Amino acid sequence: MTLFGRKLPALSSLILWALLWELVGRLELTFFVPPFSEVATTLVGLIPTPGFLSALGVTAAAFGAGVFFAIVIGIPVGILMGKSRVLDELLLPWVNIFLSAPLTALVPVLMVLFGFGTRTVIITTTLFAIWIIILNARAGVRQINRSLVEMARSFGASPLDAFFKVYFWAALPEILGGVRIGVIRAVKGVIIGQLLISIVGFGALFELYSSKFLMAEFWAVLIVLFGLAFALSEFLAYLERKVSYYAASRG
Amino acid sequence: MINRSLMLKLLSGLIVFGAWEIAGRVPISYAFPTFLESMSALARMTFDGSIFVAYGETLRPLVVGVAISAVLGIGLGLWIGLSKRFEWLFAPIFIVMQAAPLAALIPILVMIYGIGLTSKVFVVCIMAMPVIVLNTASAVRNTPASLKEMATSFLAADRDVLLKIILPAASPVIFSGLRLGVSAGFIGAILSELKITPTGVGDIITYSRSIADYPSMYAAIFSIILLAVLFLNLLEALENMLFEGNNRGYVSD
Amino acid sequence: MSQIKPDARHVAPATDSAVSVRNVSKVYGDVQALKDLTLDFPRGELTSLLGPSGCGKTTLLKIIAGLLPATSGEVLINGRAVNGPGPDRSFVFQDFALMPWATVLRNVAFGLELRGVAKSEREAVAEKYIAAVGLAGFEQKYPHQLSGGMRQRVGLARALSVNAEVLLLDEPFSAVDEQTRRKFQEDMLELVQKEKKTFIFVTHSIEEAVYVSDQIAILLPRPSRVSEIIRPASFRDKGVANIRRDPEYLDIVDRIWASLRNYVE
Numbered sequence: 001m002t003l004f005g006r007k008l009p010a011l012s013s014l015i016l017w018a019l020l021w022e023l024v025g026r027l028e029l030t031f032f033v034p035p036f037s038e039v040a041t042t043l044v045g046l047i048p049t050p051g052f053l054s055a056l057g058v059t060a061a062a063f064g065a066g067v068f069f070a071i072v073i074g075i076p077v078g079i080l081m082g083k084s085r086v087l088d089e090l091l092l093p094w095v096n097i098f099l100s101a102p103l104t105a106l107v108p109v110l111m112v113l114f115g116f117g118t119r120t121v122i123i124t125t126t127l128f129a130i131w132i133i134i135l136n137a138r139a140g141v142r143q144i145n146r147s148l149v150e151m152a153r154s155f156g157a158s159p160l161d162a163f164f165k166v167y168f169w170a171a172l173p174e175i176l177g178g179v180r181i182g183v184i185r186a187v188k189g190v191i192i193g194q195l196l197i198s199i200v201g202f203g204a205l206f207e208l209y210s211s212k213f214l215m216a217e218f219w220a221v222l223i224v225l226f227g228l229a230f231a232l233s234e235f236l237a238y239l240e241r242k243v244s245y246y247a248a249s250r251g
Numbered sequence: 252m253i254n255r256s257l258m259l260k261l262l263s264g265l266i267v268f269g270a271w272e273i274a275g276r277v278p279i280s281y282a283f284p285t286f287l288e289s290m291s292a293l294a295r296m297t298f299d300g301s302i303f304v305a306y307g308e309t310l311r312p313l314v315v316g317v318a319i320s321a322v323l324g325i326g327l328g329l330w331i332g333l334s335k336r337f338e339w340l341f342a343p344i345f346i347v348m349q350a351a352p353l354a355a356l357i358p359i360l361v362m363i364y365g366i367g368l369t370s371k372v373f374v375v376c377i378m379a380m381p382v383i384v385l386n387t388a389s390a391v392r393n394t395p396a397s398l399k400e401m402a403t404s405f406l407a408a409d410r411d412v413l414l415k416i417i418l419p420a421a422s423p424v425i426f427s428g429l430r431l432g433v434s435a436g437f438i439g440a441i442l443s444e445l446k447i448t449p450t451g452v453g454d455i456i457t458y459s460r461s462i463a464d465y466p467s468m469y470a471a472i473f474s475i476i477l478l479a480v481l482f483l484n485l486l487e488a489l490e491n492m493l494f495e496g497n498n499r500g501y502v503s504d
Numbered sequence: 505m506s507q508i509k510p511d512a513r514h515v516a517p518a519t520d521s522a523v524s525v526r527n528v529s530k531v532y533g534d535v536q537a538l539k540d541l542t543l544d545f546p547r548g549e550l551t552s553l554l555g556p557s558g559c560g561k562t563t564l565l566k567i568i569a570g571l572l573p574a575t576s577g578e579v580l581i582n583g584r585a586v587n588g589p590g591p592d593r594s595f596v597f598q599d600f601a602l603m604p605w606a607t608v609l610r611n612v613a614f615g616l617e618l619r620g621v622a623k624s625e626r627e628a629v630a631e632k633y634i635a636a637v638g639l640a641g642f643e644q645k646y647p648h649q650l651s652g653g654m655r656q657r658v659g660l661a662r663a664l665s666v667n668a669e670v671l672l673l674d675e676p677f678s679a680v681d682e683q684t685r686r687k688f689q690e691d692m693l694e695l696v697q698k699e700k701k702t703f704i705f706v707t708h709s710i711e712e713a714v715y716v717s718d719q720i721a722i723l724l725p726r727p728s729r730v731s732e733i734i735r736p737a738s739f740r741d742k743g744v745a746n747i748r749r750d751p752e753y754l755d756i757v758d759r760i761w762a763s764l765r766n767y768v769e
Contacts, residue, residue, distance in 0.1 A: 008339060010343070011343045011346075012339075013339050013340045013341075013343055014343050014344075014347075016340070017344065030363075032359065032362060032363050086259070089255075089256060089259040089260070089263070090259055090262065090263040090266070091263070093260055093263060093264075094263065094267065097476075097480050100434050100479070100480060100483045101476045101479055101480055102434075102437040102438045102440075102441050102475065102476065102479050103438070104438050104441045104442045104445065105441045105452075105456070105472045105475050105476055106472060106476075107445070108445065108456050108457070108460055108468065108472070109468070109469065109472060112280075112282040112460060112465070112468075113280055113282055113283065184349075184350055187350070187351075187352050188352045188353075188354065190352070191352035191354050191355050192352070192354045192438075192442060195354055195355070195357060195358075195442075195446055196442075196445055196446060202355065206355065206358045207358070209358075210358040210359070210361070210362055213362070218358070218359060221355075222355055222356070222359075225351070225352060225355055226347060226350075226351040226352075226355075229350050229351045229352055230346075230347050230350045230351060232350075233350035234350075395601075397597055397599050397601040398601050398603065400571055400597070400601065401595070401597060401601035402614075402618070403571060403589055404569055404570075404571055404589045404593075404594070404595040405589070405594065405595075405614060405615040405618050405662075405666065406589055406590070406591060406615075406618055406619065407618045408618075411618055415603075415614075415617075415618075416603070419603065419605045419606075420603075420605075422605075
């Protein structure tokens with residue numbers, strides 16, 4: 001939108017919404033919504049506290065590990081599915097099922113199998129992220145130009161060379177697209193896992209705040225969480241745009 | 252080579268369920284029943300009707316929430332797609348919501364609306380709405396310019412352009428937004444039953460876990476995933492049928 | 505610059521213009537697309553706007569259609585100034601602009617549908633023009649079931665069915681293959697004869713412009729202006745098969761190429 005002939009930056013309307021929040025808080029319409037300024041002050045005070053930092057650390061570690069497994073397992077599986085028709089036909093139905101299935105329902109199973117700890121959270125995160133990564137890597141490999149494959153073969157590339165020097169790079173834009181969506185899903189997965197287990201990371205923090213009705217703290221943590229998630233997704237979108245530029249110019 | 256694809260599908264089902272059966276027989280964990288035990292638990296719940304009672308409970312917030320999200324979400328999406336001003340005002344909220352782990356709002360919703368149906372409907376709504384809104388908005392914005400120009404050159408009023416060009420052109424993308432919304436709504440519905448209060452299928456899962464009746468627990472989880480996947484596939488098939496080829500199907504009046 | 509050849513068939517054609525463009529300029533931001541352009545379109549004839557890409561011919565056509573506002577100057581249709589689209593003009597689009605969700609019949613009748621003509625009546629008119637462009641039997645097909653050439657015939661039938669005086673065609677044959685294109689060009693000549701409408705035809709093909717036009721306006725770019733108006737005189741009545749080897753046809757094609765070649769990047 002433009003105002004007085006100047007283009008307003010994207011997301012600038014969020015300032016307006018923060019002002020509205022402040023107003024609702026000041027009017028004391030509801031106990032559950034303290035003024036935005038109060039939440040912001042709480043936020044600044046809250047960040048250096050050990051409780052918050054440890055929740056953030058635990059969550060980041062579980063998230064990182066979950067995404068790591070999703071990528072390390074997902075990309076090769078996807079590439080193999082794109083290359084082998086039998087494997088593709090055996091696995092694709094399951095990938096599609098788990099892609100759209102409500103994975104939340106599996107968390108209780110993970111809890112009884114792997115305990116009420118970080119292990120379960122990591123597996124939940126991986127489960128949320130991995131399917132779309134597999135599917136995109138597969139799609140990336142399948143769209144590779146045939147002449148590129150034949151080129152590699154005619155120059156005598158070994159299968160391993162072909163895998164790392166041709167398939168991976170040729171499918172990279174699609175693979176990164178899958179990783180971006182996978183990471184966004186992983187953020188949701190890690191939080192859902194923690195909420196259901198409710199004794200680790202932010203899950204425990206939320207439990208604590210809501211039992212003591214600490215509204216400002218609650219909103220402050222939410223803002224940090226949403227802000228981080230959004231920043232992460234924008235950063236990955238930026239990376240993807242850079243790579244898709246190369247994808248467009250690769251012809 | 253009689254229907255190789257179907258054979259492979261059956262084979263892949265056999266491998267996975269077989270592996271489940273063997274892992275249960277070993278057993279890899281006291282809490283890991285075999286496939287056949289779980290299926291017989293599912294059959295038992297189906298025959299005594301308890302699973303249908305549970306789904307009646309579970310599907311209520313899902314249906315109400317998805318209905319609200321569809322109406323509100325498509326409305327808002329149209330508005331955002333048509334007006335630059337509203338796009339500036341509302342789009343950032345849904346863009347952030349799309350990326351954010353909205354499940355974290357559940358404790359607050361419970362504090363405000365209690366542990367009843369309202370909270371659960373809310374959870375379904377916040378999960379389902381962003382993708383519906385954003386899909387609708389981008390579908391509206393991406394209406395082919397030449398079609399709008401064509402309508403204008405043949406003297407279409409604004410209302411005609413909206414009803415006869417923009418809406419039909421956007422329908423396929425709006426519909427796939429709805430499907431993604433339903434998929435997210437399932438996640439929300441189950442999450443709210445596990446987190447807020449155990450009712451319906453969530454109750455079967457939680458209760459059978461507490462009394463260590465693992466076959467029933469696995470059966471309930473198996474059934475909800477099966478239900479969600481079947482329903483979403485049905486929607487996808489419907490989508491392909493309605494908008495087949497060059498999204499025909501929006502036939503004459 | 506302007507050079508008007510005497511015309512054998514029309515005694516005083518230039519005095520009766522269906523469309524007049526008067527001192528039209530168009531500015532996009534810093535770019536001057538059209539500058540002080542004046543041009544007349546004789547009634548009942550086909551006038552081509554021909555020029556290298558970026559010469560503003562499509563812009564001019566859309567200004568005449570009322571789809572774009574002119575920055576200054578005016579367009580007159582039968583002496584009345586244009587502001588916006590009107591029932592006196594209809595448009596044929598380069599990319600066909602067919603609604604993929606509607607049948608051929610509904611696409612062709614769409615102009616009349618928007619004018620509130622009753623369904624049975626507008627479908628009768630549409631069927632007539634579907635037959636006229638050679639698509640009888642395809643009424644219930646969808647655009648994706650037709651070839652590119654057939655799709656543009658649908659676009660043409662839609663433009664004809666609203667019975668506008670002026671037909672505006674924006675590179676209508678550029679997206680169809682060469683053979684279909686030649687057939688289209690022959691059909692165009694017949695259509696101009698039969699329909700007694702004023703046609704304004706944008707093209708970047710020199711041969712096409714010379715083949716179908718009663719009058720060719722050569723536009724030169726940056727900013728766009730009319731550099732020359734050519735009226736082929738002798739070959740129009742010699743039959744579609746003979747035009748392409750008529751000496752005047754070949755002369756005009758050569759002459760236009762000579763004046764345009766410097767503008768091709």
